[in-house]
Every structure is written in structure tokens, then in C-alpha cells.
Amino acid sequence: MKSIVVLISGNGTNLQALIDAIEAGQIKGRIRAVISNQADAFGLHRAQEANIPTVVLSHRDFADRLSYDLALMEEIDRHQPDLLVLAGFMRILSDRFVEHYGGRMLNIHPSLLPKYKGLNTHQRAIDAGETEHGVSVHFVTPELDGGPVIIQSRVPVFSDDTAEELAARVREQELSLYPLVVKWFCQDRVKMENGEVQVDGKPIPAEGYAAE
Ligand SMILES: Nc1nc2c(c(=O)[nH]1)N[C@@H](CN(C=O)c1ccc(C(=O)N[C@@H](CCC(=O)O)C(=O)O)cc1)CN2
Numbered sequence: 047m048k049s050i051v052v053l054i055s056g057n058g059t060n061l062q063a064l065i066d067a068i069e070a071g072q073i074k075g076r077i078r079a080v081i082s083n084q085a086d087a088f089g090l091h092r093a094q095e096a097n098i099p100t101v102v103l104s105h106r107d108f109a110d111r112l113s114y115d116l117a118l119m120e121e122i123d124r125h126q127p128d129l130l131v132l133a134g135f136m137r138i139l140s141d142r143f144v145e146h147y148g149g150r151m152l153n154i155h156p157s158l159l160p161k162y163k164g165l166n167t168h169q170r171a172i173d174a175g176e177t178e179h180g181v182s183v184h185f186v187t188p189e190l191d192g193g194p195v196i197i198q199s200r201v202p203v204f205s206d207d208t209a210e211e212l213a214a215r216v217r218e219q220e221l222s223l224y225p226l227v228v229k230w231f232c233q234d235r236v237k238m239e240n241g242e243v244q245v246d247g248k249p250i251p252a253e254g255y256a257a258e
């Protein structure tokens with residue numbers, strides 16, 4: 047049974063999908079703690095409802111990014127996670143932090159990486175006239191949203207889409223994709239070796255698997 051710590055900043059729909067998948071017996075893992083940098087994150091309520099310990103560690107209480115990351119590492123390591131899951135965690139993490147969790151830290155990003163790294167991905171895709179968009183699950187590396195992709199799921203972009211409508215279409219894919227990857231990790235099926243993703247011991251395409 048792998049131990050998991052989840053970092054959030056907001057609503058927590060991805061966290062809820064993981065909670066539900068674990069409770070349904072689909073993931074052989076246990077969320078030991080949910081940590082948020084935002085005290086008003088609704089995801090904290092979701093964790094409390096599921097009897098998962100919660101911690102708020104605000105970046106505003108620290109002089110700089112590294113001191114925050116060191117305090118965050120100390121809190122995370124109290125729970126001795128096998129896996130650290132970023133689920134809408136909206137802080138850029140220092141190299142020191144990322145290297146400490148190398149190969150056991152995942153992120154879900156609302157774009158078809160390497161396109162649209164960073165924020166406001168849906169509006170940027172619409173503004174660029176994209177006809178498809180989507181979501182990527184990747185291992186986290188120091189390069190922001192530059193880590194090796196494990197799997198992607200694509201959605202159409204309609205000409206009259208608002209960013210909210212596109213986000214909702216992407217979100218639907220997120221909520222099944224993240225539990226699938228966490229399940230694979232807990233089964234020791236997916237690893238990061240030398241900066242590349244291996245599934246069942248074999249390298250996968252650079253852009254990751256394409257979700258059905
Ligand atoms: N070193 C890394 N840190 C993080 C990664 C990563 O791949 N490498 N992934 C991000 C998640 N993320 C997109 O998927 C992301 C999160 C936050 C930001 C950002 O610009 N944050 C600002 C604050 C924004 C805010 O508070 O609203 C900041 O940290 O100054 C970009 C992308 C998690 N971290």
C-alpha cells in the first residue's frame with residue numbers, strides 16, 4: 047500500500063477523484079495528508095470529509111520561495127510519502143524541492159504539453175485558434191511543466207468556446223486520467239528513469255500515451 051501526499055491550492059476536484067478511486071478500491075494507495083498553500087481551498091473540506099489529515103502552509107508566511115519549499119518538505123516528509131501528487135497546486139517549486147522528490151512527484155497540467163506551459167492555458171489555446179486541446183499528466187522536473195509526459199487526453203476546441211467551456215471539457219478528462227496514472231504508480235508500473243517515462247519497464251513515446 048503506497049503512501050500518498052496531495053498538494054492543492056483550490057477546489058480539489060482532482061483530489062476528490064483520487065479519494066473516490068481509492069474508496070472504490072481502484073487505487074492501492076492511501077492519502078496520508080492533503081496540504082494547501084491557500085487556507086480557503088475547498089479541497090481542504092473534501093479531505094476533511096474523507097477523514098484525511100489536512101495542513102495549510104501559506105507561502106505568504108515565508109520570506110522567499112526556498113524557505114517556503116524547505117518548510118513544505120519538512121511537513122510532507124513527516125508523512126513519508128512514496129508519491130507526491132500536485133493536484134492544482136499553484137506554486138512553482140524550487141530545484142531543491144523537485145530534486146528531493148524526483149521520480150515520485152506527479153502533476154496534472156491542462157494542456158497538451160509541451161504546448162501552453164504555465165497558466166491560463168485554455169484562453170491561450172482559444173486565442174491561438176487551436177482545434178484541439180487537452181490535459182497531460184507528467185513527472186515533475188525543475189523545468190516548469192517540462193517533465194516527461196506519461197499520458198495525454200485530447201478534446202476538441204469549438205469556434206465559439208469560452209475558456210470556461212473548454213476548461214470544463216478538459217476537466218472531464220482530468221478526473222479519469224489522474225486516478226489512472228496514480229493507480230499505475232501504486233502498481234509500480236510507471237517510473238521515471240534517466241528523465242524518461244517507462245511503463246512496465248519499457249520506454250514510451252515522448253508525448254506519452256494517448257488516452258482512449
Ligand atoms: N518546478 C516545477 N514546479 C511546478 C511544476 C513543475 O512542472 N515544475 N508544475 C506546477 C503546476 N503548474 C502547472 O501545471 C503551475 C503552477 C503555478 C504556476 C505559477 O506561475 N505560479 C505562480 C503563482 C501563481 C498563483 O499564485 O496564482 C508562482 O509560483 O509564482 C505555473 C504553473 C507546480 N509547480
Ligand SMILES: NCC(=O)N[C@@H]1O[C@H](COP(=O)([O-])[O-])[C@@H](O)[C@H]1O
Pocket residue numbers: 054055056057058059060061089133134135136154155156164165217220
Ligand atoms: N498549472 C497547474 C494547473 O493549472 N492545474 C489545473 O488546476 C486545476 C485544479 O483543479 P482542482 O483544484 O479542482 O483539482 C485543474 O484543472 C488542473 O489541471
